[in-house]
Amino acid sequence: MGILGREPRVEDEPEGEIAAGARLIPRITIQAFCEHSQTADLIESAAHDRRMSKVALTTHNGGIEGAIETYRSNPTPNLILVETSLDPDEIPGALERLAEVCDATTRLIVLGHANDVVLYRELIRSGVSEYIVLPASGQQIVTAITELFAGDGAAPIGRTIAFISAKGGAGGSTVAHNTAWAVAQHLRQDVLVLDMDLAFGTTGLNFNQDPPHGIADALQSTQKLDQVVLDRLMSKAANHVNLMTAPVSLDQTYDRGERDFEQLVELSQKTTPVVVLDLPHTWEAWVRYTLSTVDEIVIVAEPDLANLRNAKNLADALKSLRPAETQPWLVLNKVGVPRRPEISPNEFASSIECALLGQIGFDAALFGTAANNGQMIAEVSANNRVNDTYRAIGMQVTGRSVPEAAARPVSLGLPGLFKKRKRA
Ligand SMILES: Nc1ncnc2c1ncn2[C@@H]1O[C@H](COP(=O)(O)OP(=O)(O)OP(=O)(O)O)[C@@H](O)[C@H]1O
Numbered sequence: 001m002g003i004l005g006r007e008p009r010v011e012d013e014p015e016g017e018i019a020a021g022a023r024l025i026p027r028i029t030i031q032a033f034c035e036h037s038q039t040a041d042l043i044e045s046a047a048h049d050r051r052m053s054k055v056a057l058t059t060h061n062g063g064i065e066g067a068i069e070t071y072r073s074n075p076t077p078n079l080i081l082v083e084t085s086l087d088p089d090e091i092p093g094a095l096e097r098l099a100e101v102c103d104a105t106t107r108l109i110v111l112g113h114a115n116d117v118v119l120y121r122e123l124i125r126s127g128v129s130e131y132i133v134l135p136a137s138g139q140q141i142v143t144a145i146t147e148l149f150a151g152d153g154a155a156p157i158g159r160t161i162a163f164i165s166a167k168g169g170a171g172g173s174t175v176a177h178n179t180a181w182a183v184a185q186h187l188r189q190d191v192l193v194l195d196m197d198l199a200f201g202t203t204g205l206n207f208n209q210d211p212p213h214g215i216a217d218a219l220q221s222t223q224k225l226d227q228v229v230l231d232r233l234m235s236k237a238a239n240h241v242n243l244m245t246a247p248v249s250l251d252q253t254y255d256r257g258e259r260d261f262e263q264l265v266e267l268s269q270k271t272t273p274v275v276v277l278d279l280p281h282t283w284e285a286w287v288r289y290t291l292s293t294v295d296e297i298v299i300v301a302e303p304d305l306a307n308l309r310n311a312k313n314l315a316d317a318l319k320s321l322r323p324a325e326t327q328p329w330l331v332l333n334k335v336g337v338p339r340r341p342e343i344s345p346n347e348f349a350s351s352i353e354c355a356l357l358g359q360i361g362f363d364a365a366l367f368g369t370a371a372n373n374g375q376m377i378a379e380v381s382a383n384n385r386v387n388d389t390y391r392a393i394g395m396q397v398t399g400r401s402v403p404e405a406a407a408r409p410v411s412l413g414l415p416g417l418f419k420k421r422k423r424a
C-alpha cells in the first residue's frame, strides 16, 4: 500500500470559525484510494473544508485493488473513497470484490472517469452511496460526504454500548474503559466514553485526565446541545479516545429526570462512531430509560451469588424492557479470586440466560497498577491475554463478530451491495 505520507487530520478547529448553520461532518474516519496524484490532491483540498474539521482522513494509492489489498488485513473505516479508471462494465465486479472485505457499516463513494448514467444507477442500486464523475471539485466531494453523514435523513453513525455492573465494584467501568480503548485501537474509529456516574465516576482517574469540563456541563447546558458545544466539553485521552468525565464533586446531589441524558446520548450517537456509556450501579428511572434506548448492553458481574441474583434480575428486566432489541451480554470479571468459592462462568451464563461475551481473571497487581497509574491494561501490559478479551468484547458489541480482521468472513458487504448477505 503506498501511503502518500499524509497523516490523519484530528486537530480541532478553533471554536467560532465554524460558520453558524454549517453542518459539520461527524468524527468519522475516511480513507481514500486514488489512482492519480491529481485526485489525491483534490481530496486533500476537500479535507481542508471547515465541514471536514472533525474527520480523520488518509489518502492512499492503488484505487480499488489497493483498497481490497488493504482491507484484507485491516479494519474498514466509516467511509471509503475510491477512484477507478476501469471501464463501466468492469466497475461493479471490482466493487463486489471490495465489498467482500468490508464491514457492513462502511459506506463507499466511487470517483470515476466515465459519465455514464446507467452505471450511476446500477452502483446506487447496489449500495454505493455516491458516484462522482472526475474531474470534480473539492466542494462536490465535501457536499456528497455531508449529505451522507450530516444530511437531514442521515442515520446516526454511532453505536451506543452501555456497561452496567451487577453489583457495585464488579468492574463495569474497568471493562467499559478498556473495551473503549480496544475498539479505538483496533478499529481506528473515534470512541466517546460518557461517565454517567456523576458523583463517583472513575473515567477521569482511569484515563489520567482532569479536564475542566465534562458531562455535568452538557446536562446543565441551557442552550441546545450541538456538536460544537459537545466538542468543547469532551476531552481527548488518546488517539480516537474521547471522554466526558463526571464532576465527582459532592457539593450538590445528582437527582436526574428520566430523560435527562437523552439529548446527550442522541447527539453523541450522531457525531461519534462508537459511544460507550459507563453507567453507575443503580436502578433509577433514567438508568432504566437509558438502557431501553441503547444498541447494546453489557452486564459485568463477579461469579458469586449476589452478582448472580442481581444479574438475573437485570437480564430479565432488560429483556422485557426491550423485547425487540439485542439481548444483554454478560462479562464475568474478577474470576478466580484465590480461595473464593465461585460459580462456574458457564453455569452463571446459563442461569441468567445471557451469552457469555468474555471472562476476565482476577489480577490484583495488574489492575491495581493500571488504576494507580491512570492507564489502560494495554498500556501497562501490552501482551497480556486480557487485551484479547477486551478486543473480542469490543468487536462483538460494535457488530464485528470476528476478533481477527484477517479472518473476516465474506458474509460482510457494503450496505445493500449484497442484499442477500447478512448485515453484521
Ligand atoms: N479483573 C480484575 N482483577 C482485579 N481487580 C479488578 C479487576 N477488574 C476491576 N478491578 C478493580 O476493581 C475495582 C472496581 O472496578 P470498577 O470501578 O471498574 O467497578 P464498577 O463496577 O464500575 O464500580 P462502581 O460500582 O463504583 O461503578 C477497581 O479498583 C478496579 O481496578
Ligand SMILES: [Mg+2]
Pocket (backbone or CB within 6 Å): 172, 173, 174, 197, 201, 202, 279, 280, 281
Ligand atoms: Mg463504575
